[in-house]
Amino acid sequence: MEHGTGVWKMWNDHERAVMETAMQNGAHHGRFRMVLEDGEIFASSYWHHGRQVSQKRYLALCETDPTLPRYDNLRAAPKRRKPAPGKNPPEKSVEERSRHDGLIARLLNSRKAEARIWLRSSPDENAFTLGELPTTRQSLELAEEAYTAGAVTVLAVEINDCENGQQNSGKLVIELPKAKAKRKRIIAWVNEQAELQGFDPESDNGETHLFLPLD
16 A cells, blocks of 8 residues: 555465455545355445445446456346236245344344434434435435334444444345334335345344345
8 A cells, every 4th residue: 555545455374365445545445345264254445535325326436447456256246037916926835034133133233223313313414324325314204214113122223333423324234123014014114225225125033123135
């Protein structure tokens, strides 16, 4: 790295890179990645001049910003096929449920906050946001929608610090109610939001929480 620009890496005792981040003029500008000892990717995020963006937004920015690093394995996410009208999403397999439970546990162990409380603590109208929503007000409206749809608790997880005191979370964990009718309504809302991002819909497998990616 030279004058705050380049790729900064941290290595373990086995000469394997366990953290890698691209920088420009001292600000994150490219991909940030942390890798566990066994090679599993623990965290990955994308940045543009110090502000975190989604992978989709990063790919779009690469079309116009030649300073952004390109990554061979980074491709636009394929459009997901929606279930046929009138059909519910397929139930998860035992292995899928186990992965889901592990993901929820990891997200709940990350930097998190109840979404409305966190957003209302924003120092200005654009400082704290969800996903790619441009304002705190729009982010708060999304969280309110989740509660109106029947969520017990809405948690913003993996909250990231950006430049100028800004914070962003691209992930929500939704605590589900026990009543069947309420569960059906909030799961339908989660699926609607997920499909807008190109992700698969969820079925009701008795989970206590659902993960909603926002970017």
